Amino acid sequence: MTEPPLLQVANLDVSFLQRGGGVTHAVRNVSFALGRERLAIVGESGSGKSTVGRAMLGLVPRPGVVTANRIAFDGIDLRSLSPRQWRQYRGRRISMVMQDPKYSLNPVKKIGAQIMETYSLHRRGGAGQARRHALEMLEAVRIRDPDLVFDAYPHQLSGGMGQRVMIAMMLIAEPDLLIADEPTSALDVTVQNQVLRILDDLVAQRGMALIFISHNLTIVSSFCDRVLVMYAGRIVEECDARHLHLARHPYTQALVAAAPEIDRPKAELLTVQRDPAWLT
Amino acid sequence: MTAGSRTIEPSGLVSVRRWLADEAPRSAAQAFFGKTWRGAMALSGNPAALAGFVIVVALALAALCAPWLAGGASPLTQDLAHRLAPPSSASWFGTDELGRDIYARTLFGARATLTIVALVAAIVAPIGLVVGTVAGYLGGWVDAVLMRITDIFLAFPRLILALAFAAALGPGLENAVIAIALTSWPSYARVARAETVTIARSDFIAAMVLLGAPTWRILLRHIAPLCLSSVIVRLTLDMAGIIITAAGLGFLGLGQQPPAPEWGAMVSSGRSVILDQWWVSTIPGIAIFLASLGFNLLGDGLRDLTDPKNL
Amino acid sequence: MSSRDERVSLSVVADSAPVGLRLAGQGALLVASLALTCLGLTCVTFFIGRFIRADPVLAVVGDHATRDVYDKARLAMGLDKPVVEQYLIYLKKVLSGDFGHSVMTSQSVLSDLLRFFPATFELATIATIIAVVVGVPAGVAAGANRGRWPDHLVRIVSLFGYSMPVFWLGLVALFLLYGKLGWVAGPGRLDVGYDDIVTPVTGVILIDSAVAGEWDVFRNALSHLVLPASILGYIGLAYIARMTRSFMIDQMSQEYIVAARIKGRSEWGIVWAHAFPNVLVPLITVVGLAYASFLEGAILTETVFAWPGLGLYITQSLFNADMNAVLGGTLVVGVVFIGINLTCDFLYRLADPRLRAP
Numbered sequence: 001m002t003e004p005p006l007l008q009v010a011n012l013d014v015s016f017l018q019r020g021g022g023v024t025h026a027v028r029n030v031s032f033a034l035g036r037e038r039l040a041i042v043g044e045s046g047s048g049k050s051t052v053g054r055a056m057l058g059l060v061p062r063p064g065v066v067t068a069n070r071i072a073f074d075g076i077d078l079r080s081l082s083p084r085q086w087r088q089y090r091g092r093r094i095s096m097v098m099q100d101p102k103y104s105l106n107p108v109k110k111i112g113a114q115i116m117e118t119y120s121l122h123r124r125g126g127a128g129q130a131r132r133h134a135l136e137m138l139e140a141v142r143i144r145d146p147d148l149v150f151d152a153y154p155h156q157l158s159g160g161m162g163q164r165v166m167i168a169m170m171l172i173a174e175p176d177l178l179i180a181d182e183p184t185s186a187l188d189v190t191v192q193n194q195v196l197r198i199l200d201d202l203v204a205q206r207g208m209a210l211i212f213i214s215h216n217l218t219i220v221s222s223f224c225d226r227v228l229v230m231y232a233g234r235i236v237e238e239c240d241a242r243h244l245h246l247a248r249h250p251y252t253q254a255l256v257a258a259a260p261e262i263d264r265p266k267a268e269l270l271t272v273q274r275d276p277a278w279l280t
Numbered sequence: 281m282t283a284g285s286r287t288i289e290p291s292g293l294v295s296v297r298r299w300l301a302d303e304a305p306r307s308a309a310q311a312f313f314g315k316t317w318r319g320a321m322a323l324s325g326n327p328a329a330l331a332g333f334v335i336v337v338a339l340a341l342a343a344l345c346a347p348w349l350a351g352g353a354s355p356l357t358q359d360l361a362h363r364l365a366p367p368s369s370a371s372w373f374g375t376d377e378l379g380r381d382i383y384a385r386t387l388f389g390a391r392a393t394l395t396i397v398a399l400v401a402a403i404v405a406p407i408g409l410v411v412g413t414v415a416g417y418l419g420g421w422v423d424a425v426l427m428r429i430t431d432i433f434l435a436f437p438r439l440i441l442a443l444a445f446a447a448a449l450g451p452g453l454e455n456a457v458i459a460i461a462l463t464s465w466p467s468y469a470r471v472a473r474a475e476t477v478t479i480a481r482s483d484f485i486a487a488m489v490l491l492g493a494p495t496w497r498i499l500l501r502h503i504a505p506l507c508l509s510s511v512i513v514r515l516t517l518d519m520a521g522i523i524i525t526a527a528g529l530g531f532l533g534l535g536q537q538p539p540a541p542e543w544g545a546m547v548s549s550g551r552s553v554i555l556d557q558w559w560v561s562t563i564p565g566i567a568i569f570l571a572s573l574g575f576n577l578l579g580d581g582l583r584d585l586t587d588p589k590n591l
Numbered sequence: 592m593s594s595r596d597e598r599v600s601l602s603v604v605a606d607s608a609p610v611g612l613r614l615a616g617q618g619a620l621l622v623a624s625l626a627l628t629c630l631g632l633t634c635v636t637f638f639i640g641r642f643i644r645a646d647p648v649l650a651v652v653g654d655h656a657t658r659d660v661y662d663k664a665r666l667a668m669g670l671d672k673p674v675v676e677q678y679l680i681y682l683k684k685v686l687s688g689d690f691g692h693s694v695m696t697s698q699s700v701l702s703d704l705l706r707f708f709p710a711t712f713e714l715a716t717i718a719t720i721i722a723v724v725v726g727v728p729a730g731v732a733a734g735a736n737r738g739r740w741p742d743h744l745v746r747i748v749s750l751f752g753y754s755m756p757v758f759w760l761g762l763v764a765l766f767l768l769y770g771k772l773g774w775v776a777g778p779g780r781l782d783v784g785y786d787d788i789v790t791p792v793t794g795v796i797l798i799d800s801a802v803a804g805e806w807d808v809f810r811n812a813l814s815h816l817v818l819p820a821s822i823l824g825y826i827g828l829a830y831i832a833r834m835t836r837s838f839m840i841d842q843m844s845q846e847y848i849v850a851a852r853i854k855g856r857s858e859w860g861i862v863w864a865h866a867f868p869n870v871l872v873p874l875i876t877v878v879g880l881a882y883a884s885f886l887e888g889a890i891l892t893e894t895v896f897a898w899p900g901l902g903l904y905i906t907q908s909l910f911n912a913d914m915n916a917v918l919g920g921t922l923v924v925g926v927v928f929i930g931i932n933l934t935c936d937f938l939y940r941l942a943d944p945r946l947r948a949p
Contacts, residue, residue, distance in 0.1 A: 428627070
């Protein structure tokens with residue numbers, strides 16, 4: 001890692017003000033750096049991992065307040081971007097693949113139009129060129145009949161196809177950083193691997209940085225280079241994906257131990273015993 | 281019960297508050313009052329709903345205490361020497377074409393409005409609850425037939441049917457009430473049925489059936505009370521429309537008959553002199569508007585309270 | 592949900608057959624609903640006419656008729672027959688357009704209704720146009736700017752519209768804008784001098800005068816139409832703006848909106864190119880419902896503005912105790928109202944994306 005990190009986050013805090021007056025800290029004091037590598041952020045629901053991803057795109061929903069000592073992407077301070085500047089970054093330099101294509105694709109627009117939209121927003125060239133690129137992307141995500149899918153509506157696609165369309169839509173403008181927010185969680189297990197492989201190939205081909213957000217430690221350990229484990233808004237562990245079994249924090253150890261193994265069946269699966277000390 | 285609160289309350293109030301706020305109520309009464317109190321607290325945080333509540337209370341007060349609030353002035357006394365007088369210190373809202381004090385008539389007119397609202401509510405809520413709960417609970421062909429009938433009535437045009445009914449029944453307050461009630465009950469049946477269908481699948485209903493409780497008892501004692509809150513919210517929101525429909529009927533001469541004051545009829549009687557003596561029609565209309573507004577605000581607030589989406 | 596990935600090739604083709612059948616089935620259901628509901632309406636009008644009214648015979652022969660005349664009239668009206676038979680006779684008459692005679696105009700109720708309908712149609716249509724042109728953008732602005740001033744403004748204006756009696760608003764507007772300011776023309780459709788210039792073809796003065804090239808008449812008619820249509824339109828736009836706002840709020844909280852933001856789309860583009868198209872179909876049904884409600888609301892508006900439409904006809908018949916006309920008018924307006932309502936409900940359910948997915 002001789003080049004400066006692509007993304008640098010220092011002391012990220014996201015809080016949501018409640019109506020009664022209380023404050024929920026979704027993300028506390030999160031710091032990490034990312035180069036052209038694959039970083040996984042792992043945690044259970046409510047750990048704040050998705051919020052970190054959204055904060056990178058400036059898309060934390062309204063009652064949320066984002067503060068940080070530093071959020072720098074390729075040297076640019078993301079904390080002080082105007083809405084107009086954000087629009088130049090989103091889709092073009094940083095992009096996100098969302099969880100469920102059933103909800104993240106516009107139901108009344110054709111697939112082709114939705115993919116072309118990203119292209120037209122960031123690259124010059126007429127509709128013809130946009131259409132060509134969109135069809136190329138559909139082939140890149142291994143859709144067998146790109147022309148048919150181009151004119152189809154989202155509800156006509158299966159989950160796996162929809163997610164591949166989502167990937168095509170978000171990668172067509174060739175971003176440097178891709179955030180994948182639980183990209184396979186809504187898919188059948190048999191389809192998950194296919195989609196992961198496509199993601200793998202595309203990320204490798206284009207030399208993109210990847211932040212892979214998931215609750216599935218098993219997927220992450222084989223797919224990513226480094227792992228950040230989050231619990232209750234904080235990072236409790238940061239280590240190499242290959243060295244997860246050497247994790248030091250009891251939460252990570254419990255997660256690793258709880259994962260079932262097919263060649264070493266256990267009589268009783270372990271569950272995580274939470275220690276309130278982890279909240280500090 | 282926030283730490284550091286400085287108010288000193290008498291110990292009696294403190295214990296009442298604690299009893300209401302208890303998270304584990306020990307009796308049905310405590311649960312009911314606790315829920316009501318919590319709802320009232322939440323409602324008071326919503327300024328619009330609070331304003332609505334104040335208006336509704338003011339309406340009730342005007343109706344009940346009209347004789348005192350009017351300061352002894354009668355809504356019926358004619359004074360032809362001072363007819364069509366503009367608002368002044370003598371008569372705050374002026375006088376109408378027969379010299380009657382409009383301020384007094386507006387206050388007493390609240391009685392007609394409140395009567396209609398209360399009577400219609402008293403008629404449609406039970407009918408709607410009965411039809412809805414029976415249809416939702418029994419299901420099958422009973423449900424199909426009842427809902428068909430409800431749907432047919434729902435598709436009817438409200439005002440014009442109320443008009444036809446009132447026209448045939450003849451003018452009068454009671455007939456106006458019947459006409460409006462006949463065209464309003466369907467939406468409550470729908471609401472009650474929707475709630476009943478979800479409740480009927482619950483375990484505690486199954487338990488009651490196993491214990492051998494008769495259907496009418498299950499419906500009356502267990503299902504109906506649970507539908508009540510949705511029906512009440514619906515009712516409050518509909519009140520605004522009912523007030524306007526009733527005023528419309530009054531405007532056409534079909535409501536409360538003269539000489540007793542009724543806001544819609546008062547607007548109508550001032551029609552011929554609207555260009556010069558604007559207050560005769562305008563002021564009773566403002567009363568109708570405020571009453572309707574009050575129920576709308578209150579109803580919106582109640583709906584925000586009970587809506588699971590909440591905001 | 593099948594895990595087979597190449598379902599697209601299958602579903603694009605296989606979809607059309609079931610959808611077509613489903614449409615036909617739903618369409619048949621709609622027609623059946625319409626028929627049943629209108630039948631129900633005729634039951635109600637029959638019931639009102641025969642049983643609630645004091646004495647239908649007296650209404651025809653008058654209070655001072657002799658016993659003989661009374662009995663003869665009773666027989667002639669078929670009141671000695673059993674109820675069901677009376678109803679069937681009534682139904683047959685209604686279906687052939689025989690609503691009886693109007694005591695007030697001495698003509699058949701049907702011809703009266705046909706004569707007065709165009710005025711109401713004109714009023715309701717212009718009011719709907721006003722309500723849509725103002726209400727939809729207002730609702731979109733409110734829904735897309737939730738919690739900010741456009742939202743508050745639209746909510747307040749809507750709330751007022753919901754709470755105002757249309758007859759009072761009409762009167763006050765007439766007093767202010769006609770009586771005091773003279774900005775618009777007074778009650779009625781045309782000033783007296785313009786009455787017979789244009790021969791009625793459609794009955795809609797705006798169309799007839801424009802086609803005949805009589806622009807003076809057109810302008811005069813417009814100046815008379817503007818106020819009642821605006822009053823009615825305001826009440827309608829309160830409803831339309833509120834529903835549009837609600838639909839937009841629902842859509843703006845969807846995941847595909849976030850996806851559009853991620854792509855880098857501008858807020859304006861997101862609101863109009865992404866959220867609004869999803870709102871269109873339920874919106875169209877809402878507009879239909881508003882139109883139907885105008886047919887009703889016109890009753891009071893026409894009374895205030897002396898607008899010679901169905902509403903005025905019904906209320907005048909009311910004052911003259913002309914039950915035939917009242918019931919005939921109720922039936923016609925009722926049927927149109929029911930037709931629009933049920934069709935809109937049907938379209939709404941058809942367009943529900945939850946029903947669309949295979």
